[in-house]
Amino acid sequence: MARARSAGRGSLLGRLLVLSAVVSLLSIGATAWLAVRTTTRAIQREQGQALTDDAKIYDTLLGYAATHRDWSAVAPVVAQLAGSTGHRVVLTGQAREPIADSASGPLPQQPLTTVDPTDAGNRIDPRAVGPFRLTTAERAGLRQIAARVQSCLREPSTPAPARDGQQRVLPHNVEIVDEPSGRPRLETPGSDLSADTVTCMEGRTALAAPTATEATALQQLDRLVNSCLARQHLPAVTIGLENTWTWADAESARSGRRRNQPVADCLTAGRREQLAGWVAPAALLFVTAPGEQSARRASTLDLSRPNQIRIGAVTGLVLLAAIGVTALVGVRLVRPLRALTAAAGRMRDGDATARVRVTGRDEIARLATAFNDMADRRRHVEQLRHAMVGDIAHEMRTPVTNIRGWLEAAADGVVPLDRELMASLLEEAMLLQHVIDDLQDLSAADAGELRLHPQLVEVAELLPAITDAFTAAADRAGVTLHTTAASALVTVDPIRIRQAVGNLITNAIRHTPSGGRIDIISGTSAGRLRIDVTDTGPGIPPEQQALVFERFWRADKSRSRQTGGSGLGLSIVRKLAEAHAGTVTVTSPPGQGATFRIDLPVAGPPGSQRAGRGSMGR
Structure with a gap:
């Protein structure tokens, strides 16, 4: 046994060490991959930024060329671009004669591109408008027309009906945008204004007409x-x-x-x-980054032999540290697990006192606490089982012994087998059958097989019928029964309710002295049915009230079955109430009797089917 446990511990430690080594290697590999990936992305971002800067420089100079007749005033623009991007910006003519230069030094062999607004990627730059540029007066006039059309489109007045084949579009959003020539243009996001040939056409026609x-x-x-x-x-x-x-x-x-x-x-x-005479002539554009080659060399990963040795040494140290920490943690994990295993083995061998010491608040400590709770619960259940077996044997031994004794006496001719003896034997058999039926009901309730047959029942009819069945027994005991049942329709199993209330009345008769009184009262509130059975007996001590619904429990241990019942009636009441999705409770002021209350939902247990109405459970 000890050898098996030692081998199990070594196996767990071995698996932990192997797992630690694998995780460490994967972590180192992932870190290296992440470093390379990060470096690569940084380089890509730098390259992307360089492309963005180049595009910005080109577009700015192209716009300048499209709106100026020459390059005479471009030097401040070049200086501003060089300052914002950190690059050297150079413009030269087609023969490389200098136009503007933000720094000094030799130029690259190839220019970045040619700045020509009339040939910008096989098209003419839209900012190159030349003789189409409007005068100030023309811009103001068109702007006024555009404002009137915008107001007309946003809030059209008395719209005229569309003629055949024509469509009307009433835009909700109209914006005025100035083109490079200074001409205002109407934009209608979300709608196609060109399809509307009716709305505000007079103003739109005036706005579309060419100026002088x-x-x-x-x-x-x-x-x-x-x-x-x-x-x-x-x-x-x-x-x-x-x-x-x-x-x-x-x-x-x-x-x-x-x-x-x-x-x-x-x-x-x-x-x-x-x-040709309205834009600047084509020019060559050069863009360079000072120190670019040295920076590239500085950012290059050095994988020389000495650096490889350093990387390997650091990797080995990280791996050894990870394995050492894992071994330490593994030993601390295995020690309480061994204690749990040993305690479980002792419990398996019959030691009901097997427990483990709980230290800390981690998962293993919670496992140890759960193990101790399980052991305590198992011990309690075992005690209940022993007590229940003893109680069952006692409850069934008495009637069986009586029946056997009288039958043997009759067989030996000691007593005559007359009607009186037959009645006594029948009473003993009925008591035995009562105990067996109670045990069967509890067993069905424990297994979840207690079947209910809910019906719509009138409480004011059901409770008096139940009470009437116990009038004779109450009279023999000298006890008075009083029933107060409020009218209410509830969905319950009438037979099971008769059984539950009957058990409470029987219990009350048994514990109420002669001349006493038992009240059975019902009422409804907030969708709940309440049935109270109150007696004027000696009551139940507070420390025993939590035990009255336990099986085979009696307040007076010395009472016999004939005077104290089987000890199963109140347990059955609790199971029947729970089967109806309800509860049963007891309150007992010292020396003032006891009140047992059954609380049930008026609508019946979940999933119940309402059958026809029944008054007495028949």
């Missing part, structure tokens, strides 16, 4: 585009705002679908030619 400046620029652009088309022997077009165009005659519109791409190419070429 735009008309002049469109005429110039028409000449440039049509000159390009004429060289390709294509018909003329009319250019509109926002780079739109239409064929100049209807015949060309019907046959010109396949010529859309040449027109688009000529429109782009014409715009570039028109913008």
Whole structure:
């Protein structure tokens, strides 16, 4: 036995040590992976930041070129970009002649990009408006028209009905946005204003009409585009705002679908030619980071031979420390577990006093406390079992002995087998049957097999019927029964309620002296049925009131079964009340009798089915 326990301890410690080593190795590996991953992400973030800075520098200079005719005033812009990004920013002409430089030093072999507003990624930068830029007066006029249209769209007055084929859209949110040329534009988030050809059309038409400046620029652009088309022997077009165009005659519109791409190419070429004198010439952009190579070298992970040895030594020390701590913790864990195992073995061998010492407040301490509680409970249950077996044997021995004795006497001819003897034997058999029935009811209740048959019952009819059945017994004992039953319909099993209340009345008759009184009172409150059985007997001492519902318990241990009952009646009452989702309690002022109260839900136990109404449980 001791060898098995020692082997079990070593096995547990071994598993703990192996687990600690595995966890330590995984932790070291995860830490290394996390460090590499973090470094990689830091580098990626630096690269992403560099790309963001490059894009910011390019977009700022591209916007400058789109709104200025030359680079003469770009030096402050370059200096500001260099200060905000920490990079060296250089602009040169196509022949690398310097335009602006935020620092000094040689330039890279290749420029970052070319800054050309007329060719920004195969498109013209939208900020390059050239001759389409509105005058101050034109902007103010269009702004007033846009404000009126915005007010009209937000709160339309007496809307006119839509004609056939037309739609009305009433936007709830209208915003005015200025285009690079200074022309205001209406935006309606969440709705398509172009589909509405009715609402506020007068103001919208006025807002869409070209100004004098735009008309002049469109005429110039028409000449440039049509000159390009004429060289390709294509018909003329009319250019509109926002780079739109239409064929100049209807015949060309019907046959010109396949010529859309040449027109688009000529429109782009014409715009570039028109913008030639309005934007800054193309320039080369150089962006460098001072000390970039040295910083990259400083951030590189050094995996030389000496560094590898240092990493291995640190890993080994961490692993040894983890194993040492695990061994210490494992020993402290195994010691109380061994004590628990030994105590469990003693309990298995019949030692009811086996207990373990509880130290600390951790999980093992709580386990030891639970073990001690279990041992105490087991000892208590075992004592109850012994007492119950003795009580059952005593309760059944008396009637069986009486029956056997009288039958043997009758068989030997000592006493005649007359009606009086037969009545006495029948009474003993009925008492024995009563004990067996009570034990059977308690056994069914303990197993959860106590069946109920709930019915809708009138309490004012049920209680008097129960009391009437005990009138003769009360008269023989010289006790008076009084019943006060309030009218109430409840869902209960009438047979089981008769049994419970009957047990309480029987108990009250047994403990009430001659000339005494027993009151059976019922009432309802807050959805509960209350049945009180009050006697004028000697009462129950306070220290014994918690025991009256225990099986085979008697207040006077010296009383016989004939005078004290089987000791199961009140236990059955408690089980029947619990089966109805109720309770039974007792109150007994010293020397003033006892009151037993059954408290049940009016609606019946959970899941009960209401059968037909019954008055007496039949």
